[in-house]
Amino acid sequence: MAPFNQGIGVGWANAAPAFPADKPIWDASGLDSLAQITAEVVECRACPRLVAWREQVAQDRRASFRNQEYWGRPIPGFGDPEARMVVVGLAPAAHGGNRTGRIFTGDRSGDWLFRALWRAGFANQPTSTHVGDGLLLAGAYVAAAVRCAPPANKPTPEERRRCLPYLERELKALDTASLIVALGRFAHDAVADLFALRPRPLFGHGRETELCGGRRLIASFHPSQQNTFTKRLTEDAFDAIFTRARLLLKSDEGVEGP
Numbered sequence: 364m365a366p367f368n369q370g371i372g373v374g375w376a377n378a379a380p381a382f383p384a385d386k387p388i389w390d391a392s393g394l395d396s397l398a399q400i401t402a403e404v405v406e407c408r409a410c411p412r413l414v415a416w417r418e419q420v421a422q423d424r425r426a427s428f429r430n431q432e433y434w435g436r437p438i439p440g441f442g443d444p445e446a447r448m449v450v451v452g453l454a455p456a457a458h459g460g461n462r463t464g465r466i467f468t469g470d471r472s473g474d475w476l477f478r479a480l481w482r483a484g485f486a487n488q489p490t491s492t493h494v495g496d497g498l499l500l501a502g503a504y505v506a507a508a509v510r511c512a513p514p515a516n517k518p519t520p521e522e523r524r525r526c527l528p529y530l531e532r533e534l535k536a537l538d539t540a541s542l543i544v545a546l547g548r549f550a551h552d553a554v555a556d557l558f559a560l561r562p563r564p565l566f567g568h569g570r571e572t573e574l575c576g577g578r579r580l581i582a583s584f585h586p587s588q589q590n591t592f593t594k595r596l597t598e599d600a601f602d603a604i605f606t607r608a609r610l611l612l613k614s615d616e617g618v619e620g621p
């Protein structure tokens with residue numbers, strides 16, 4: 364099983380190779396791979412403010428996790444290397460991904476996301492608590508627009524611009540993926556920018572946009588506590604996104620939908 368499917372701590376251990384500083388951000392030879400991108404992401408220190416924050420949080424820790432060692436580094440995407448759907452979030456949570464080393468893992472948003480992916484048949488279990496918990500994705504890959512936990516969940520425009528090439532490269536490496544599900548306006552706008560959509564398409568739960576290369580973007584409210592506590596996002600509405608994704612992927616295969 365490829366290491367990407369369980370997160371960086373499986374197979375990668377914590378010793379991803381450092382890449383030479385002069386390595387181009389996009390490998391023009393076309394040989395860019397998820398392994399290469401992962402190795403670069405986990406070593407990245409390009410944003411001084413985010414590096415300081417992620418490491419400070421990892422040092423201070425939340426009281427309930429005081430006995431755990433935090434990852435405290437950037438988080439690459441993970442999932443099925445032959446994914447047909449890529450789910451894009453905003454950034455790792457300070458005490459979620461920044462602690463566990465896997466995106467949407469060990470926090471409430473992840474609870475929502477993986478329950479929904481499991482119900483839709485993209486995950487083998489409804490929980491994502493830590494690397495090595497047995498979670499496997501089938502047909503799906505999960506990533507974020509920004510790879511380091513930002514203060515107040517708010518990366519600056521410059522940090523976003525600096526980090527987006529990692530998502531761009533993952534999307535290029537995942538050349539079987541025809542569907543992108545953006546969780547929240549930030550991720551939606553990031554994908555729109557990667558595909559140079561002007562004007563940016565309107566954001567709204569369930570809105571769909573055609574992308575170049577036969578790809579399609581689906582917008583979803585982010586499963587943040589702010590959205591789920593206020594019922595702006597319900598489990599039914601979240602499920603509807605992945606039910607629709609299933610239907611679109613089946614119609615791509617020329618198979619009748621359910």
Ligand code: SF4
Pocket residue numbers: 404407408409410413414437438509510511522525526
């Ligand atoms: S946010 Fe992205 S570009 Fe900035 S340090 Fe983290 S991984 Fe690097």
